[in-house]
Amino acid sequence: MLIAFASAKGSPGVTTTVNALGAIWPSDVVVADFDPAGGDLALRHRDAEGEPLDPERGLLSLAAAARRGVAEANMAEHLQTADGGLDLLAGVVRPEQLTGIGSVWPAMATMLKTLPVDALVDCGRIVPGTPLLPVMNAADAVVFVVRPGIEYYAHLRERLRWLAEPLQIGKAGSIPVGIVLVTDSRDTAGPRDLDRLLQHDGHQVTVLGRIADDPKAAGALAGRWSRRIDRSLLVRSARELSDSVRTLAQAHTRIPSRS
Template sequence: MALYAVCSAKGSPGVTTLVAAMAMAWDRPVVMADLDAGGGDLALRYRDERGRPLDQDLGLVSLAALSRRSTTTTPIGPHLQVPLGGPPILVGVARPEQVGALGPAWGPLAQSLAAYEGDVLADCGRVTAGAAVTPVLAAADALLFVVRPTMEELYHLRERLGGLAEQLGSRDIHGRRIAVAVVGSDRNRTGASDVQRLLDASGSGATVVGVFVEDAKGALRLRYDLAGVPARSVVLRSAGVVGARVRELAGHDLTAAMGV
């Protein structure tokens, strides 16, 4: 259906946590794909339905191996694993060194993710200039940057958006396919408006789609137990709002408010 690339421009604002929260609030079939070049966390956080660790050899690495040898788009289905209480996961690399070994497979990988019959939430981690995951960003229906409203992170976000305009073409940037989720307090949502004004002033074309509320207790439970966070919790409700607006930005019809 659609591919959504979730990433950050600097630091660790909570990309993986937001991906997991959005996946749990999603209202139709969805997959979490761990594409973090720094080394994936999803396989370390969750276990399968029998309580066993997820297989780190089945996922991105196995899909890339087949993609390199295939002349057609490789389905991702056989490479997915189902964690206890959550949607399927495409397990990422165990070590950063493995990212380089994927090499030219990133193009076919992006095609496989985009061709999946359900939605894909791709955890792309921190995106830098010339990142290996760039083909996935180019194939995505929408990009979602996660940022804390600090001077440092906003500066790097602005610079990264400018770099993407050069890499992907200005049509993609100014076509409003770029979304931003601001990490903040449930009591202080004015930060989102401030970030939008800054982005507008920079001419980035990015749209702030909401605030992902910092809920330490909920995020900690979600970190190791996908089914352990109530649907009405702050972390899932705020992620649901962000996810719904990203889908709207990408031009996909909403049939529900994703638990909101």
């Protein structure tokens, strides 16, 4: 399965959500950092020896291989394993490094889609004209991460309107879209209220639940996994959320591809 995670405004917690889900995902998984503004995943992690991950090995090296043809690009050669065992495809450090990648986004999406493991992709902030539309079109589900607030909801609704046509939201066989709310662990009304708002606007999307706003655990995810993190509100909420995300994407994998 290929699942794309994105935001409609600012930095509401996409990277933390993808990181937390990747850490507890119940099957083999690759986490890919495709944030066009510059990725953080590789910066947050170290390898098993405590050394920084190589920013040149990941999206940049995979794109170079993809330009030579999908058949020649071996995904495993471009992955790095972070301390704790998470397999990462490091993103770009600076936005200008994306120059020249545009023509091979569809090929890289195909490579992720055909992996024998699940792929969780951090797409960062999505705006009209984003180069990541081929990745989102190849996904089995697109998940938006949002924080509570009128400004966040307004941008989310506008982004959903823009994506309605390219993703064919609401049509038979369309890519399902889910929403994750980053909020306090005690906020049980937030997801329900957001769902009512989106349904009232006619958006055919699924509010999947919440991910706990837990800054201490989010920071600790960049270090060695420990039982303390395992008991955190962030990880506990990620475990609950993972079932909903997988169910959303699995429903699409059982639908024949659109012609």
